Amino acid sequence: MESAFQLAYIAASVLFIIGLKMLGRADTARRGNMVSAVGMLVAVVATLLVTGIDYALVAAGLVVGGAIGAIWARRVQMTQMPETVAIFNGAGGGASLLVGWAEYLGRPAQDPVTAVATILAVLIGGITLTGSMLAWAKLSERVSGRPILFGSQQVVNALLLLVALGSGVAYVINPEGGYVYLLVAIVVSLLLGVLVVLPIGGADMPIVISLLNSYSGVAASAAGFVIDNTVLIVAGSLVGASGLILTQIMCKAMNRSLGNVLFSGFGAVTKSSAQAVEGEVKPLSPQDAYFVLEAASSVVFVPGYGMAVAQAQHAVKELADLLEANGAEVRYAIHPVAGRMPGHMNVLLAEANVPYEQLVEPGDVNPTMENVDVAVVIGANDVVNPAAKEDKSSPLYGMPIIEVDRARTTFVLKRSMNPGFSGVENPLFYKPNTRMIFGDAKAVIGQLVAEFKDAAA
Amino acid sequence: MTILLLLFVFVLAVFLGLELIQKVPSQLHTPLMSGTNAISGIAIVGAIATTAVGGTFSNVLAFIAVVLAAINVFGGYLVTDRMLGMFKSGKKEG
Numbered sequence: 393m394e395s396a397f398q399l400a401y402i403a404a405s406v407l408f409i410i411g412l413k414m415l416g417r418a419d420t421a422r423r424g425n426m427v428s429a430v431g432m433l434v435a436v437v438a439t440l441l442v443t444g445i446d447y448a449l450v451a452a453g454l455v456v457g458g459a460i461g462a463i464w465a466r467r468v469q470m471t472q473m474p475e476t477v478a479i480f481n482g483a484g485g486g487a488s489l490l491v492g493w494a495e496y497l498g499r500p501a502q503d504p505v506t507a508v509a510t511i512l513a514v515l516i517g518g519i520t521l522t523g524s525m526l527a528w529a530k531l532s533e534r535v536s537g538r539p540i541l542f543g544s545q546q547v548v549n550a551l552l553l554l555v556a557l558g559s560g561v562a563y564v565i566n567p568e569g570g571y572v573y574l575l576v577a578i579v580v581s582l583l584l585g586v587l588v589v590l591p592i593g594g595a596d597m598p599i600v601i602s603l604l605n606s607y608s609g610v611a612a613s614a615a616g617f618v619i620d621n622t623v624l625i626v627a628g629s630l631v632g633a634s635g636l637i638l639t640q641i642m643c644k645a646m647n648r649s650l651g652n653v654l655f656s657g658f659g660a661v662t663k664s665s666a667q668a669v670e671g672e673v674k675p676l677s678p679q680d681a682y683f684v685l686e687a688a689s690s691v692v693f694v695p696g697y698g699m700a701v702a703q704a705q706h707a708v709k710e711l712a713d714l715l716e717a718n719g720a721e722v723r724y725a726i727h728p729v730a731g732r733m734p735g736h737m738n739v740l741l742a743e744a745n746v747p748y749e750q751l752v753e754p755g756d757v758n759p760t761m762e763n764v765d766v767a768v769v770i771g772a773n774d775v776v777n778p779a780a781k782e783d784k785s786s787p788l789y790g791m792p793i794i795e796v797d798r799a800r801t802t803f804v805l806k807r808s809m810n811p812g813f814s815g816v817e818n819p820l821f822y823k824p825n826t827r828m829i830f831g832d833a834k835a836v837i838g839q840l841v842a843e844f845k846d847a848a849a
Numbered sequence: 850m851t852i853l854l855l856l857f858v859f860v861l862a863v864f865l866g867l868e869l870i871q872k873v874p875s876q877l878h879t880p881l882m883s884g885t886n887a888i889s890g891i892a893i894v895g896a897i898a899t900t901a902v903g904g905t906f907s908n909v910l911a912f913i914a915v916v917l918a919a920i921n922v923f924g925g926y927l928v929t930d931r932m933l934g935m936f937k938s939g940k941k942e943g
Contacts, residue, residue, distance in 0.1 A: 405862075408888055409865065409869065411884075411888075412866075412869045412870070412884075412885070412888070413869055415873075415877070415880065415881055415884045415885075416869065416870065416872065416873040416874075416877065416881065417877075418874070418876065418877060418936060418938070419938070421877060421880055421884075421933050421936065422930065422933040422934065422936075424884070425880070425884050425887075425926060425929045425930055425933060426930070428884060428887070428888055428926075429887070429926045431888075432887070432888070432890065432891065432893075432922055432926070435891065435894050436893060436894060436897065439894045439897045439898055440897065442897075442898055442901060443901070444901035444903075445897060445898070445900050445901045446900040446901070446908065446911075449900045449908060449911065449912050449915070450897050450900055450915055452912065453896070453911075453912050453913075453914075453915025453916045453919060454915060454919050456916050456919070457915060457916035457917065457918065457919025457920045457922075457923065458919045458920075458922075458923040460916075460919075460920050460923075460924070461919060461920040461921065461922065461923030461924030461925070461927070462923045462924065462927055464920070464924050464928075465923070465924045465925075465927035465928040465931065466927065466931075468928065470932070470935075473879060473883075473928075473932065476924075476928060477879070477882060477883045477886055477928075480883075480886055480887070480890075480920065480921050480924045480925045480928070481886050481889070481921070483890075483917040483918070483920040483921040483924075484886065484889040484890050484892055484917070484918060484921035484925075486913075486914075486917045487890075487892040487893065487895070487896050487914045487915075487917040487918035487921065488892045488895070490896070490899075490910045490911070490913055490914035490917070491892060491895035491896055491899050491911075491914050493910050494899045494902055494907045494908075494910035494911045494914065495899055495902060497902065497904055497906060497907040497910070498899075498902030498903060498904060498907050499902070505852045601882065602882065605882055605885060605886055605889070608886065608889040609885070609888075609889045611889075611892070612889050612891050612892045612895070613859060615892055615895045616855075616895065617852075617855060617859075618895075619895055619898055619899070620851065620855065621894060621895060621898065622855070622858060623891060623894060624891055624892070624894055624895055625855055625858055625859050625862065626858060626859075626862045627888050627889070627891035628889065628891060628892075629859050629862035629863045629866060630862055630863075630865065630866040630869070630885070630888065631866070631885045631886070631888050631889040632863065632866065633862075633863045633864075633865075633866025633867045633869075633870065634866050634867075634869065634870040634881070634885045635882075635885065636867070637866075637867060637870045637871060638870070638878060638881070638882060641875075641878075726875065726876070728875050728878070733878075733879060733882065734875070734878035734879060734881075734882055735875060735876060735877065735878030735879035735880070735881075735882070736879060738875070738876040738877075738878070738879060738936075739879045739880075739932055739935070742932070742935040742936045742937065743935050745935075745937060747937055747938055748876050748936055748937070748938060749938065751876050753874075753875055
């Protein structure tokens with residue numbers, strides 16, 4: 393019996409690995425997700441054969457949780473994807489915390505390794521739970537997305553971390569008599585999750601979500617050590633590792649270290665350092681913009697979070713279709729950290745039926761920028777800020793950007809002249825070949841579409 | 850000895866995970882994140898096994914764990930599938 397479900401766990405692990413591999417390629421990704429779901433099914437069915445399980449309890453939990461998850465997944469809008477990933481992730485972290493806690497209640501006489509695993513499952517699970525919930529609240533704008541900083545934050549965090557470590561050590565030394573230390577660790581981890589995410593602002597969210605994703609895997613892995621369960625360990629560590637890679641990619645795309653993201657509260661501290669910007673802002677009406685676009689043979693759209701806010705992806709696709717019908721080559725340049733989660737813009741454009749071959753990365757589009765007639769920046773700011781290349785004193789300096797300032801003409805669609813999330817002035821707006829088109833992104837694109845249609849009629 | 854074997858499995862799985870994800874194109878980052886997020890719902894296995902522990906309070910915790918993990922699993926896989934269903938290649942369709 394024992395070896396039967398161990399074999400099932402091996403099968404499940406293999407399915408997860410194959411699923412992940414397939415998830416990494418566009419043409420196999422959807423099937424890969426299904427393969428991984430089958431792996432999950434195999435693991436769950438095998439576990440149901442464990443003797444002593446309370447089937448009524450499990451069935452009730454599966455029905456309630458499954459229904460909530462399924463309905464949520466169906467109803468949610470694509471623009472709400474970042475917060476949805478965050479909340480599901482938090483649920484997983486919470487489950488790992490509870491597994492550690494409940495196991496302790498049943499078998500408090502733990503050996504040291506199990507005790508260490510329990511404390512790790514509880515600490516990391518707790519941070520994942522409340523951290524993800526706060527990330528969800530910030531992303532869905534239930535609380536402000538700006539970094540929230542208070543004076544002695546770092547001191548408080550350091551103290552809490554010390555308390556967590558202290559109670560962890562005390563617990564591991566004597567698990568059976570150490571219930572109170574476990575409870576302290578639970579409370580501290582929940583607090584830490586909130587405090588760690590509080591100072592992190594909207595533009596850094598892709599990094600935080602990736603990191604929390606990684607944590608939920610590590611927490612599951614730790615829970616696996618608590619109950620000696622191989623499939624938990626394997627699946628958890630796969631997720632932990634992949635989350636770490638995504639985090640690293642996001643950090644690289646912003647030219648920042650992880651420590652800098654977690655501890656500095658970007659945007660709250662960097663107002664004064666940028667150089668004064670010279671030049672003049674040249675606004676352009678959508679009518680005039682139409683004449684430029686009409687004559688263009690190469691157009692690159694550069695979407696940012698503003699496109700998501702304005703829900704302008706369908707209008708953008710409509711305009712792109714008209715431009716293509718007019719003989720222009722259309723591409724979309726996507727910066728890895730544009731939006732609020734890794735790949736955010738890709739999802740929105742996919743929703744609008746943009747074929748993924750038209751989506752290009754900065755490294756591919758930048759060398760061709762001189763031949764681009766019009767670069768249309770839609771609600772992106774920091775990822776096109778030339779100060780990242782030119783101004784050594786800029787906090788953005790060194791960040792890889794999409795170099796739209798080198799295109800023949802650059803349109804910037806923007807509500808107003810307010811600086812972007814980072815609070816850094818954008819010299820792009822003052823460049824001689826830049827034209828500002830003020831207004832709501834969706835409305836402006838709609839006007840451009842109307843101009844094209846009028847001309848055709 | 851068992852624990853060493855488990856550690857061995859853990860370390861190998863971490864390296865495998867690092868290798869698997871290394872070269873994923875950025876357009877797939879969101880589905881990848883959401884798909885791995887669903888896999889982290891594997892905590893559901895732990896949650897189910899924990900209902901065997903017994904004791905009222907322990908059962909309450911185990912029940913909540915099953916609910917949370919089920920939200921993670923069902924929500925995670927379904928939302929990833931929905932998202933990937935929208936990714937289309939221009940070569941196949943106009």
